Amino acid sequence: MRGYKKPTVSVIGASGYSGAELTKILLRHPSVKLEKLYAHTQAGKKVQDVYPFLDTDAVFESYGGEKDTDIYFLALPHGEASSIVPKLADAGKLVIDLSGDFRLKNPEEHLKYYLKSKDPDAVLTYAMPELFHDEIQQAKAVSNPGCYATSIILGIAPLVKKPLNSALVKSINCSAISGISGAGRSSKVELSFSEMSGNIRAYKVGKHQHTPEILQALDTDTVEPRFDFLFTPMIAPLVRGIYAVLNIQLDKHLPVSQIEKHFKEFYRSAPFVRVRPTMPEIQHVAYTNYCDIHIAESTDNGSAVIVTAIDNLVKGAAGQAVQNMNILLGYDETLGLL
Amino acid sequence: MRGYKKPTVSVIGASGYSGAELTKILLRHPSVKLEKLYAHTQAGKKVQDVYPFLDTDAVFESYGGEKDTDIYFLALPHGEASSIVPKLADAGKLVIDLSGDFRLKNPEEHLKYYLKSKDPDAVLTYAMPELFHDEIQQAKAVSNPGCYATSIILGIAPLVKKPLNSALVKSINCSAISGISGAGRSSKVELSFSEMSGNIRAYKVGKHQHTPEILQALDTDTVEPRFDFLFTPMIAPLVRGIYAVLNIQLDKHLPVSQIEKHFKEFYRSAPFVRVRPTMPEIQHVAYTNYCDIHIAESTDNGSAVIVTAIDNLVKGAAGQAVQNMNILLGYDETLGLL
Amino acid sequence: MRGYKKPTVSVIGASGYSGAELTKILLRHPSVKLEKLYAHTQAGKKVQDVYPFLDTDAVFESYGGEKDTDIYFLALPHGEASSIVPKLADAGKLVIDLSGDFRLKNPEEHLKYYLKSKDPDAVLTYAMPELFHDEIQQAKAVSNPGCYATSIILGIAPLVKKPLNSALVKSINCSAISGISGAGRSSKVELSFSEMSGNIRAYKVGKHQHTPEILQALDTDTVEPRFDFLFTPMIAPLVRGIYAVLNIQLDKHLPVSQIEKHFKEFYRSAPFVRVRPTMPEIQHVAYTNYCDIHIAESTDNGSAVIVTAIDNLVKGAAGQAVQNMNILLGYDETLGLL
Amino acid sequence: MRGYKKPTVSVIGASGYSGAELTKILLRHPSVKLEKLYAHTQAGKKVQDVYPFLDTDAVFESYGGEKDTDIYFLALPHGEASSIVPKLADAGKLVIDLSGDFRLKNPEEHLKYYLKSKDPDAVLTYAMPELFHDEIQQAKAVSNPGCYATSIILGIAPLVKKPLNSALVKSINCSAISGISGAGRSSKVELSFSEMSGNIRAYKVGKHQHTPEILQALDTDTVEPRFDFLFTPMIAPLVRGIYAVLNIQLDKHLPVSQIEKHFKEFYRSAPFVRVRPTMPEIQHVAYTNYCDIHIAESTDNGSAVIVTAIDNLVKGAAGQAVQNMNILLGYDETLGLL
Structure with a gap:
């Protein structure tokens, strides 16, 4: 101590x-x-x-x-x-x-x-x-x-840091939706209740500052071939939470059950990461330090969808x-x- | 023309x-x-x-x-x-x-x-x-x-302008909830999505500028005795609409059915006022020019509750x-x- | 223990x-x-x-x-x-x-x-x-x-249980807005997101089951004259919270500062009641056990407005x-x- | 006629x-x-x-x-x-x-x-x-x-139906967020206000019934090589609207300005499609029959992001x-x- x-x-x-x-x-x-x-x-x-x-x-x-x-x-x-x-x-x-x-x-x-x-x-x-x-x-x-970085890195790291069945990541497309508190305590008109209620807005597509942070954390220099990465952040009418949909293109098909098992093993010592069999929801993690992860889909051609959820102000x-x-x-x- | x-x-x-x-x-x-x-x-x-x-x-x-x-x-x-x-x-x-x-x-x-x-x-x-x-x-x-004035005057006028069974209005307490668009296209922190989602806030209790407008429109100088009037405006997490709860104290009991009939007669030539048998809701009038009015309650001691709803940006x-x-x-x- | x-x-x-x-x-x-x-x-x-x-x-x-x-x-x-x-x-x-x-x-x-x-x-x-x-x-x-009862009783009790300057309560009109969680975990169409987003709806005006509970708690039988009481509950598009506007008619004028002092004295041993100089907001009390109370207005003719806020699921x-x-x-x- | x-x-x-x-x-x-x-x-x-x-x-x-x-x-x-x-x-x-x-x-x-x-x-x-x-x-x-199909097809068709610079589509990943009205007038607990306020939930990843509809409309049988397609639908706390983020992998780089010009030409006779230089928002199209499209990003390796917005109940x-x-x-x- x-x-x-x-x-x-x-x-x-x-x-x-x-x-x-x-x-x-x-x-x-x-x-x-x-x-x-x-x-x-x-x-x-x-x-x-x-x-x-x-x-x-x-x-x-x-x-x-x-x-x-x-x-x-x-x-x-x-x-x-x-x-x-x-x-x-x-x-x-x-x-x-x-x-x-x-x-x-x-x-x-x-x-x-x-x-x-x-x-x-x-x-x-x-x-x-x-x-x-x-x-x-x-x-x-x-x-x-960073908040986006946390939700995205945790959903990708097991496949990048410790390839499963030698499957290499070829490209990653992320769409992540943030609660509006992520923009801080703000007086911008475009973040007012009247503008954001019932509204969704993407921004900084491919240009968000968490992009290099994610790639650095994944230490992609040592992984060959380096994968393509594209990130689309959005805000939607909720205060807290990040919901990330990660489309990962692998060079081979990995069944959902194998990926899930791999994630559980990877995070076996991580008390706040929960690899769950059902779809994450913001309300499952709001006001907690949990990151929920679900392996949502894996197609024959190696395209996998992983969904994560965190509270942006907590985890x-x-x-x-x-x-x-x-x-x-x-x-x-x-x-x-x- | x-x-x-x-x-x-x-x-x-x-x-x-x-x-x-x-x-x-x-x-x-x-x-x-x-x-x-x-x-x-x-x-x-x-x-x-x-x-x-x-x-x-x-x-x-x-x-x-x-x-x-x-x-x-x-x-x-x-x-x-x-x-x-x-x-x-x-x-x-x-x-x-x-x-x-x-x-x-x-x-x-x-x-x-x-x-x-x-x-x-x-x-x-x-x-x-x-x-x-x-x-x-x-x-x-x-x-x-004004927006509040519209929702309140229409719910009171029939009893003030044309007393029913000679019943005199002794006092009126109004609580009215406005959509946040009523504050205009604003960059105030306290009107941001993060501050107003899940929130309610009263303001200017007894001091709102629509108070004298309401009293003037009701022409209360000619009605004796002049009634007391107290108005509490609030904002809640919706963009459009005003929901007004009008507690009217009369000097005698008037049954709900009589008040309702009186209102219908009073507004028989008003195409946008609907005196309805069920409770108003904002969604019933949003994006329309209607003012919905419902006579919600009338007690033995002459206390009546009238509820009105309008779209603040339309009616x-x-x-x-x-x-x-x-x-x-x-x-x-x-x-x-x- | x-x-x-x-x-x-x-x-x-x-x-x-x-x-x-x-x-x-x-x-x-x-x-x-x-x-x-x-x-x-x-x-x-x-x-x-x-x-x-x-x-x-x-x-x-x-x-x-x-x-x-x-x-x-x-x-x-x-x-x-x-x-x-x-x-x-x-x-x-x-x-x-x-x-x-x-x-x-x-x-x-x-x-x-x-x-x-x-x-x-x-x-x-x-x-x-x-x-x-x-x-x-x-x-x-x-x-x-009950949830409404808590928010209303706490805003009234000091004036009923321990009259200030012998001022007697003549009547009380309450409008209280509840978060939708107050209706429980429900599958009613009228409580669905699509119906309640942007909507407000009053219900059970003068007929809510918390009415006799409030009157019993205030022990009104021993206070003469017994006051009139009318309560209008509403739901608005938020999950948690009750916001109560209490219009109290007294038989004499009491200045806001005196009422505030009286409330503070009345609740001096109550760790969760806060008599505050500014307007309550749901976000001030959400996820806490606090009841915030503000003396909002007091008119010459003895009409006082007291506003309270609680989290309906907590306090x-x-x-x-x-x-x-x-x-x-x-x-x-x-x-x-x- | x-x-x-x-x-x-x-x-x-x-x-x-x-x-x-x-x-x-x-x-x-x-x-x-x-x-x-x-x-x-x-x-x-x-x-x-x-x-x-x-x-x-x-x-x-x-x-x-x-x-x-x-x-x-x-x-x-x-x-x-x-x-x-x-x-x-x-x-x-x-x-x-x-x-x-x-x-x-x-x-x-x-x-x-x-x-x-x-x-x-x-x-x-x-x-x-x-x-x-x-x-x-x-x-x-x-x-x-279908609603999702409309928002997605319109954002893809110009590149699939009429390849620009002979660029072939290799794969498409879509994330689309729908307003909750898309689920119909429903009494399901999971669509109640208390469950969906502040919440986001993906569902039917890779299995939504609009998937074959989209592919059929794009007539992909005649385009070689047939592209991979993966669609993740989500609901978020808004009533109306679909916001679609379309990640399109092409076999060559096309500059944003060229894609934009191509889209404008493709939709020159379509009065309700607007190819716009700024990011779509649901509030721009809500209650209208417009489909707004923005070419958000195009990377050197041929990955393009196209964002579309419609009102799910209108367009x-x-x-x-x-x-x-x-x-x-x-x-x-x-x-x-x-």
């Missing part, structure tokens, strides 16, 4: 949706003590005045470089964590960053997708516990995966971040999450 | 939700020709780029004082119509103003509720066809009623405006609306 | 929405052990197959009269608890019944509103902790309040039931609920 | 959602006269008691083999039209059937997907006006396309049916639909 008794925790960027979800989970967590909630624009306001459903008397504060708690979560807009994380890490703090600032190894891809240049050294362990549990355990500062953000914190602290991975 | 063949129409403020609804109805109207769509902030954009469901090749223009069509609808934010309407009226145009600028006779009440002073002469015929059909027919410029705004245009033009009241 | 170490709990009727919410809360509760989940129609199914968001490997069983746990929650349809509760109570079990079977003292009113006759002795302590904490503490079997059902269990067990009232 | 003055029309199966939409459109149509509305289970009820938004005094009748109007629409559940259509056709009536009974040429595929055997002769002209305008014009009885059912009626009658295709 790294010598802590009951470690203290702060959240920087606590007033967005991910920050509020983090706060909710951390307040319930039995083995850490939530101390500070930093939020620039809401500084000075009582947390309950912004999120009355949170059980706390805390007041949002402006972050001024404090380093007085053991653990720091950063739930800041992309670009704002890059200058803070190194200082906290240098001071020996445990850091879980929820932004995209430290995910991509390749600065050119970062520039292309985030439209900002980055320091090539600004890379942290990619903290997807189902794939990189040991690396996370060794780390002190980690980068929490796609705050829940996975706390899961990572548990690993960093040597706790049971599920502590405070079930 | 006032000498027109096929009168020409313009809409000033065509890019808001009421303006778009007006445009939709006018494009289908068999006996007018829609010519110009004015919208300040969207000027230069094709109408279909903003509202792709509208069947027109028109382009939004900036209004610069033109007076080249026979009829003008103004669907502007409160305060912006006050300087335009008089000029159009002076030029002999037929004018239907959908704002609150010309509704209240009492400048002090206007100041209190709209927080803007007004010219005491800035009053137009209050164009609720079910109550003031003849005055509208005589007018050239009229003020279209509560654009539909009623076209109904008024039909009356101004001497057309059948329902033309283009059924 | 009545001699238990970690008491064991069963839920009878665990497969409805209230039962599922109970299960979720009890699984997280630190000081009881959830043992059996009984559900007639779902017997034999794994709980996670019906409610995949629940963290349990339990299987629904058919209830056959077992009495092997310390505590029993009954979340059955009205009428089905009446024969089970007495046997469990006689066996010395702690019983919390969520149905309407044991709420009303007057068999005639029960017959009128539930359309079923009842034994005059079938009455349990009405377990609204904010009003009857001591009676609950003395009881072994209690009747959990309106399962959460309040666990709150009652905590009291029965001598635990802190909030245990497992924050 | 085939000798009719103002032809008379009946709808058989008028009480479902497609039937109600048909009724709404036909009531507004300037050049036909709606006479009879047949609905078995609702027979005897006033149409307005079931659908109060419809402007008619008609009463639903039970269909007993009448042949007294010129045109018949059948909006019956699959299987129920098969015995009625031949009799109407034999009597010289114009018939538009909205069911799947007469769509598939191959009886084995019909059996496989509809689980019912069919007469090999029970095939009518597949009435998708954008592809088969001339055949429809020659026909007297036609089969209206996907009733609107397209009236469009077909217009063609059968020799009217302008858009009559009564704009």
Whole structure:
């Protein structure tokens, strides 16, 4: 447990949706003590005045470089964590960053997708516990995966990382539908209730910033031949959840039952991944840290459809971040999450 | 028909939700020709780029004082119509103003509720066809009623304007729920999908600007004793519609069947008011110009509950405006609306 | 703590929405052990197959009269608890019944509103902790309040039970909007998504079965003069929550600030009631056991508007039931609920 | 105009959602006269008691083999039209059937997907006006396309029917999200508001009955090599609309601009297909007969993403049916639909 008794925790960027979800989970967590909630624009306001459903008397504060708690979560807009994380890490703090600032190894891809240049050294362990549990355990500062990336990687990794019957992935087409909270606490007209009720809208087709993150996590450089990958994100009229339909073209036919068995074996130590015999639904995973996976179809020509569902604010953000914190602290991975 | 063949129409403020609804109805109207769509902030954009469901090749223009069509609808934010309407009226145009600028006779009440002073002469015929059909027919410029006001006045007027069995109204409590489109095309965080899905919020209790409009329309000065009136507006997670629950305290008991008969008689010439034996629902009136009314309960002590439903953008705004245009033009009241 | 170490709990009727919410809360509760989940129609199914968001490997069983746990929650349809509760109570079990079977003292009113006759002795302590904490503490079997009743009683009780400045309540008009989960897990066409999206519907105006429950809880026989009471329930397109607008006519004017102070004093020992200076919203209380109350308006003639919000499945059902269990067990009232 | 003055029309199966939409459109149509509305289970009820938004005094009748109007629409559940259509056709009536009974040429595929055997002769002209305008014009009885099929075929046909730069389609993966009205007026628990709000659910992956319909319409037998096709249908929390994401793998790269130009050329005579430069949204096409198409992406390796949106009840059912009626009658295709 790294010598802590009951470690203290702060959240920087606590007033967005991910920050509020983090706060909710951390307040319930039995083995850490939530101390500070930093939020620039809401500084000075009582947390309950912004999120009355949170059980706390805390007041949002402006972050001024404090380093007085053991653990720091950063739930800041992309670009704002890059200058803070190194200082906290240098001071020996445990850091879980929820932004995209430290995910991509390749600065050119970062520039292309985030439209900002980055320091090539600004890379942290990619903290997807189902794939990189040991690396996370060794780390002190980690980068929490993106929401779409989580739902997609978990549905593909078993076939890419550990080919079944030597079947190689030739191409992957993903369509994923996100709840609107994924766009953050927003005042854009196009995200207003009147515009999004009864509406669906795709965006950034083939250009979403989670694309390089997914490919990097799947470590596709070592898999030959490298597969084609195309991702279509959409928003639909729900607040929470990501529903991903993954069309995977393999170079041979694999029966559904074999793929299912392979997935179950691959995730046998992953407490939050459920390979289920029935179709996922958002309501099955909403407000939980589960990722539900179903092998929906496999055709003779090797085309397989895998469907996954997560809560974008929990497994796609705050829940996975706390899961990572548990690993960093040597706790049971599920502590405070079930 | 006032000498027109096929009168020409313009809409000033065509890019808001009421303006778009007006445009939709006018494009289908068999006996007018829609010519110009004015919208300040969207000027230069094709109408279909903003509202792709509208069947027109028109382009939004900036209004610069033109007076080249026979009829003008103004669907502007409160305060912006006050300087335009008089000029159009002076030029002999037929004018239907959908704002609150010309509704209240009492400048002090206007100041209190709209927080803007007004010219005491800035009053137009209050164009609720079910109550003031003849005055509208005589007018050239009229003020279209507010959405809440429409749903509430129609549910009360028969008992106030024409007491049944001499029963006097002692007090009225209204709760009315509006679709979120009533707040306009908005970029406020509190109207975003993520904030309003699954949510309900009351506001301006006892202070909504439709309160004096309702009392003025009911002409309560001539009814003794003047009744108490309290109105609680709410928004709920739907786009269109107003659902009003009107608790009316009378000084004597009136059976439901008598009230229902009285309402039917009162509205016998009103093609869009339906006094129905079953409970109204928003879906019964959405996308129509109907106002559904149901006498829901009447207790021994004289307390009656009347429930009404309208589409806030149709009977509560654009539909009623076209109904008024039909009356101004001497057309059948329902033309283009059924 | 009545001699238990970690008491064991069963839920009878665990497969409805209230039962599922109970299960979720009890699984997280630190000081009881959830043992059996009984559900007639779902017997034999794994709980996670019906409610995949629940963290349990339990299987629904058919209830056959077992009495092997310390505590029993009954979340059955009205009428089905009446024969089970007495046997469990006689066996010395702690019983919390969520149905309407044991709420009303007057068999005639029960017959009128539930359309079923009842034994005059079938009455349990009405377990609204904010009003009857001591009676609950003395009881072994209690009747959990109805959802609408909870939201309405809490908004009225301070003015009825403990008149402020001797102001007497003359009449109360309530409009309350419920989430659709309040109708249970239903296959009625009129509750389908296609019918209820964008829709609002009032029902049972003046005839809802919570009416006598509210009046009984307010003990109006001892208050003179007895006030008139009229309640209009509605459903709107949200799953969870009750939003109640309470129009209270007093015989004198009381300023908002005085009423607010009075409410705060009245609920000073009630950890789940929050008298707040801003308007309640469903999203402020959803998934919590809070009841938010706001004194919205008070007019010169004594008409006051009080607005309350709860989650119908938590404070309106399962959460309040666990709150009652905590009291029965001598635990802190909030245990497992924050 | 085939000798009719103002032809008379009946709808058989008028009480479902497609039937109600048909009724709404036909009531507004300037050049036909709606006479009879047949609905078995609702027979005897006033149409307005079931659908109060419809402007008619008609009463639903039970269909007993009448042949007294010129045109018949059948909006019956699959299987129920098969015995009625031949009799109407034999009597010289114009018939538009909205069911799947007469769509598939191959009886084995019909059996496989509809689980019912069919007469090999029970095939009518597949009435998708954008592809088969001339055949429809020659026909007297036609089969209206399925909703998913419409949204998918229109997004694929230009590349399959008329290869661009000789590019051959190798495979197609479709994900399409339907509004819940597509499931009909249903009392299934899993389609209730409480289950579908905030929820998404895929179903029948690779097994939906529109799959053979799509392939037959694309006439893939004559295109070599025949492409692989995989379709994942989903429902999301909206009432109306289909949003289709079509991932098309070509054997060579085609730039987006070329594909767009090709589509515009292909649909130059199709008044309801709009090839647009921006992303489709359901709200752009809801309550209209439009199909919006956008070429969203095209990668170097020949993978193209095409996104389409329709209203499932209009272009996907009733609107397209009236469009077909217009063609059968020799009217302008858009009559009564704009």
